[in-house]
Amino acid sequence: MGVLVVGAGISGVACARELASRGVDVRVLERAHSVGGRLGVHCRDGRPADIGAAYFTVDDDEFGARVRRWGAAGLARPWTDRLAVFTGTSPGEATEGPMRWAAAAGLRSLVADLADGLPVELGREVAAVGPGPVVDGERADAVVVAMPDPQAERLIEPGSPAAAAVAGRGWNPVLSLVAGYPARSWPDLPAAFVNDHPALSLLADDGLRRGDGAPVLVAHSTPGLARRHDADPRAAAPEMTAAVAELLDLDEPPEWTHVHRWRFAAPVGSRGDAFHLGDDGIALAGDGWGRSRVQTAYLSGVYLGRALAERFS
Ligand SMILES: Cc1cc2nc3c(=O)[nH]c(=O)nc-3n(C[C@H](O)[C@H](O)[C@H](O)COP(=O)(O)OP(=O)(O)OC[C@H]3O[C@@H](n4cnc5c(N)ncnc54)[C@H](O)[C@@H]3O)c2cc1C
Secondary structure (H helix, E strand, C coil): CCEEEECCCCCHHHHHHHHHHCCCCCEEECCCCCCEECCEEECCCCEEECCCCCCCCCHHHEEEHHHHHHHCCCCCCEEEEEEEEEEEEECCCCEEEEEEEEECCCHHHHHHHHCCCCCCCCCCCCCECCCEEECCEEEEEEEEECCCCHHHHEECCCCCCCHHCCCCCCEEEEEEEEECCCCCCCCCCCEEEEEECCCCEEEHHHHHHHHCCCCCCEEECCCHHHHCCCCHHHHHHHHHHHHHHHCCCCCCCCCCEEEEEEEEEECCCCCCCCCCCCCCEEEECCCCCCCCCCCHHHHHHHHHHHHHHHHHC
């Protein structure tokens, strides 16, 4: 029967890769038509722009080893350790921090690399995970649900330890605006934290991030703005575009914009455990297990894969 992993974000794919590397039969079921989840891209004329995670950082040796492999393969690259800061609409002192990594083909390409050779079924929306465990009526030795808690809560039959673990946890939404301009007319950021602003929380120069210099900016909204425009995210474009223009003192409007809604972008608070693995064979992984970020999601999947493989051996 093997293991069924529901969700082909980085946590689900990392879990599946770990299981496969230890000889466990595994299949990944993903509702979207590509892997990556919140490491998403918006492609325009074949050019990807990151609309999910803006970058990732590394402070764990195991994730670091994976990132070095991506670096050696030309997939990931160190981007910047310096971010601009705005407080409200006023520019502040830039902040130095850990190296932020980016990917020339978009962060999704890293998940695609991780998924290479794994059986991933795309366009496969799972409706129910129940005791057995079963996934939409199919028996498995174990099921891994690798996604934000509210999405997992919809699938898992109430009454199991996994259902209790994901019940009622708050997650914040974010809208991502991608804006393409006729030319670059802003100072080198390359990215900026935007604090105490009613509309925006982060700005990134996607041309610098991608390394192609394209005049494309990506802005992340505040949760409040995302909630106001939940029913019609596209309607947030004028307000977000105006806020970007004000912060960067832009004269020209963008030639095109795209807005993506992440209804469950990040959990409120964090958990101590790296994953959940119940005696009933229903397991949970993702960035909800630890501090929400790419590294957390990756490690959650790897550690769960290892624990499951040990259970079967
Ligand atoms: C706007 C934004 C900005 C961010 N910025 C950063 C950052 O700068 N740095 C950082 O480290 N992290 C950042 N993050 C967080 C980072 O993206 C996540 O931590 C990570 O991508 C989570 O991966 P995951 O595998 O846990 O979940 P996801 O990527 O959400 O994967 C879950 C998958 O499950 C699938 N799925 C859901 N329901 C079903 C179903 N019923 N059937 C089948 N499949 C299903 C989804 O389609 C998705 O592919 C950001 C996230 C967002 C949204």
